[in-house]
Amino acid sequence: MTTKNFAGGDEALPEDTEMRLYARAYASPQSADALFLKWEGAHAHAMLLEASPERVFSDHGLNGRQLAEGARIAARRMALLMGETPTPLREVLALKVHAYEAMGQLEGEVARSHAVIMLEAAMKADAERLGIVLMPLDQPFGRTQ
Known part of the structure; x- marks a missing residue:
């Protein structure tokens, strides 16, 4: 992004590659179920x-x-994109x-990424909005409420 002119004008507008990124992001919103299928x-x-780690x-x-790491x-x-948008639908909350749960069971996942923690926050916010109380069966991820 050009930073020569902070006051505005065409020089302050994003560059073409950034504009293309923004246009693609705007044109390609995805539903929670489509994101879930990609996640799955x-x-x-x-x-x-x-x-086959050595193959x-x-x-x-x-x-x-x-x-596998990729x-x-x-x-x-x-998962982050799924969690980003608040939902009024119980079915979407169930996907989150x-x-x-699946990601949280992976050994070392919380140490590698905050995605599980961020998804947890999103699903808790959705559940609260929907009037649903989420109760953990146990604390498999070594975390407390």
């Missing part, structure tokens, strides 16, 4: 790839462990809860 696919792929995927120049990163992004 990436999450499943991470588990499949991690089953080299020469087309991509990475091994199974590395690609799939987890993609899953986290989908499912993603939270």
Whole structure:
């Protein structure tokens, strides 16, 4: 972004690459169920790839462990996008809860990323708005309320 002119004018407008990014973001809002399906696919792929951690995927120049981590990163992004928009629908809240529970059970996930914590905050806010009390069956992630 050009920073020469803070007062405004065309020089302060975003550059073309930034404008293209903003146009794509505006044109491609995704529903929670579509984001959930993308999250679910990436999450499943991470588990499949991690089953063969040393296998080299020469087309991509990475091994199974590395690609599994890439799939987890993609899953986290989908989970964050799912959590971003408040929902008035119990069904969407259920998708967020499912993603939270699945991600939270991954060993070391909270140490690698705050996505689980952020998704937890989003689902709790949605539940409160919907008048739903979320009760943990236990505290599998080593955290307390």
